[in-house]
Every structure is written in structure tokens, then in C-alpha cells.
Amino acid sequence: MSIAIYPGSFDPVTFGHLDVIKRSSTMFEEVVVGILSNNAKHPLFTVEERKDMLEKAVSDIPNVSVITFDGLLIDYMKAHDISVIVRGLRAITDFDYELQIAQSNRKVSCDTIDTVFLTTSIEYAYLSSSIVREYASYGTDVTDFVPKHVAQMLKNKFNN
Numbered sequence: 026m027s028i029a030i031y032p033g034s035f036d037p038v039t040f041g042h043l044d045v046i047k048r049s050s051t052m053f054e055e056v057v058v059g060i061l062s063n064n065a066k067h068p069l070f071t072v073e074e075r076k077d078m079l080e081k082a083v084s085d086i087p088n089v090s091v092i093t094f095d096g097l098l099i100d101y102m103k104a105h106d107i108s109v110i111v112r113g114l115r116a117i118t119d120f121d122y123e124l125q126i127a128q129s130n131r132k133v134s135c136d137t138i139d140t141v142f143l144t145t146s147i148e149y150a151y152l153s154s155s156i157v158r159e160y161a162s163y164g165t166d167v168t169d170f171v172p173k174h175v176a177q178m179l180k181n182k183f184n185n
């Protein structure tokens with residue numbers, strides 16, 4: 026059974042992430058979206074809020090589920106029998122970092138875990154969670170970038 030995990034911060038989930046999720050859901054029998062609960066990053070949304078907004082956003086895709094994890098991704102994967110990581114590549118600037126992580130995950134897992142990269146759809150190439158947070162903090166409409174329920178959660182968070 027081919028299960029893939031798509032890990033990230035998703036703070037918040039954007040149409041760029043959803044594009045990667047939709048496309049990978051046609052390639053694997055099951056896709057697990059893994060929200061890293063990493064306190065060092067000082068996220069805008071709590072893990073529970075991020076899980077909530079992601080679950081709503083993928084509710085129409087039956088083979089996608091959302092989980093949260095902390096600690097090492099590969100430990101979670103080994104414990105749950107998952108051997109493929111999905112990551113998105115937007116630009117060459119993503120590449121250096123992603124290559125390093127993918128190669129070290131492969132090494133540390135003794136070649137049992139591999140990473141599959143999906144290049145971004147061109148209309149989302151510029152999109153990142155941090156850009157969305159920045160716009161939303163100034164009250165700019167972000168409904169071109171994120172689902173409506175996420176835009177509403179951003180409004181509530183920034184009181185605008």
C-alpha cells in the first residue's frame with residue numbers, strides 16, 4: 026500500500042499547499058498531511074487551529090487525512106509504516122534546503138525513506154504562508170490565496 030506524508034507548518038494552509046495535496050492524492054493510495062508542532066517556530070496559529078483549517082480544506086478528498094506530530098519526521102514515518110515524503114518546490118531557492126533534508130532523511134533511514142518533489146503550479150509559485158500572514162495582518166483581502174474559512178480565521182486572529 027503506498028502511503029505518502031506531506032509534512033509542513035501550514036501556518037496557515039494556502040492554495041499552494043492544497044494544489045500539492047490534490048495532485049499527490051492522485052498518485053498515492055493515501056496521503057497524510059503532517060503538521061509539525063514545533064514550538065521553536067512561534068507559529069501564528071496553534072496546532073489545533075491549523076489541523077482544523079486543513080481538515081476543512083481537504084474534506085472533499087477521501088484519501089487525505091491530517092495528523093500532527095512532533096519530534097523527527099522519520100520516526101513518525103517508521104512507526105506508521107510510511108516510506109514516501111512529498112514536498113513542494115516553488116523556486117530554486119527552495120532547492121538547496123530541500124535537497125539537504127531529503128538526502129539526510131534517506132541516509133538516516135538507511136535508504137528506506139525517499140522524497141518526491143512536486144513543482145509548484147505556476148499560479149501559486151509566489152505564494153507562501155508568510156506572505157499571507159503579512160497581508161492579513163494589514164487587513165488585506167487574502168481570499169485569492171487561501172480558502173474562505175482560513176481567511177476568516179486570519180481576520181479573527183488579527184481583529185480586522
Ligand code: ADP
Nearest residue numbers: 032033034035041042112113114145149152153
Ligand atoms: P515548512 O515550514 O516545512 O517549509 P510550509 O508549510 O511552509 O512548511 O510548506 C510545506 C511544504 O509545502 C514545503 O514543501 C513547501 O515547499 C511547500 N509549499 C509551500 N507553498 C507552496 C506553493 N505555493 N506551491 C507549492 N508548494 C508549496
